[in-house]
Amino acid sequence: MLEIQELSKSYGKHLAVDKVNLFIPDGQVGVLLGPNGAGKSTIIKCIAGLLRYDGRIGIQGIGAKKLEAKKLFSYVPEMPSMFDALTVREHIEFVRNAYNSSAEDEYIEEMLKRFELHDKQDKLGNELSKGMMQKVSICCALVTLPKVILLDEPMVGLDPGAIKELKAVLLELRDKGATVLISTHMLEMVEELWDIMFVMEKSHIIGSYKKDEVGEKDLDALFFEMTGKPDKGGEKR
Structure with missing residues (x-):
């Protein structure tokens, strides 16, 4: 479960996020578009604890700044960064040990193969x-066996096979009760993943949809309907 209440963040005089609220329950995939x-x-980045902010963020009902909450979530950044002198396997082992994760060697082997x-x-x-750094970053996030996982533009730089595998893994996590939040501007990449959609414009969430409430409408049609921007055919919705 991920809950955000009245989240605001400024960079100097620029208000990047203005009183944002969102909620994603266990076992659902939210997409931030x-x-x-x-x-x-x-x-x-605020959820991940990389930025100071005003407001409240809760992970499984625990304040996101608390150590107990940090043990429950993992984060795949848009721009992965590796330790120069660690191998691929050592990166994953390092994260497993840091989180005291119960993930077994067989699980790591499976992720490496996938x-x-x-x-x-x-x-x-x-x-x-x-692309390889992105894959390692994903494996490091998965080895913590997270209850909540955050992914910022996770498909950028991945080959088609890795994109397919990542989608499958995220659906598996959802089916096991984890909460997933994906931030992206690539609607086609999350079409088959989403349960809840949040649409952002100019520091605000301007609206949301739940998949089980919108019938057969596809994601891009809903996005253009909410933003009032031209759809692929050039018409307004």
Whole structure:
């Protein structure tokens, strides 16, 4: 469960996020949609504890700043960063140990194979491409066995096989009761994943939809309907 109440964040005089509220229950995938600069990444970074903010963020009912809450969630940043002198496998082992995770070696082996890293697990961080770093970052997030997982533009830089695998893994997490929040401007990448959609414009969430309440409408039609911007055919909704 992820709950945000009256979240605000400013950079100097620029108000990046203005009194945002959202709620995603256990076992659902929320997607935060909007153009670049709308404030999506700022929200994700506030949840992850990377930025100071005003308001309240709760992880499974616990304040996000508390250590107990931090043990329950993981984060896949938009721009992954690796330790130069650690191998792929050592990155994952480091995170497992840091979180005191109960993930077993077999689980790590499975993730390495699913993301085509098994034959690259001895490569050092400074030898990895952007796509490989993204895959390692995803595996590091998964090895914590999170109750809540945050992903900021997670498909950027991934090959089609890795995108397919990531979608499958996120649906598996959802089915096990985890809460997922994906921030993206790429609607087509989350079409089959979402349960709740939040649309951002200029630091605000301007509205939301629940998948089980909108019938057969697809994600981009709902997005354009809410924003009032032209759809693919050039008409307004």
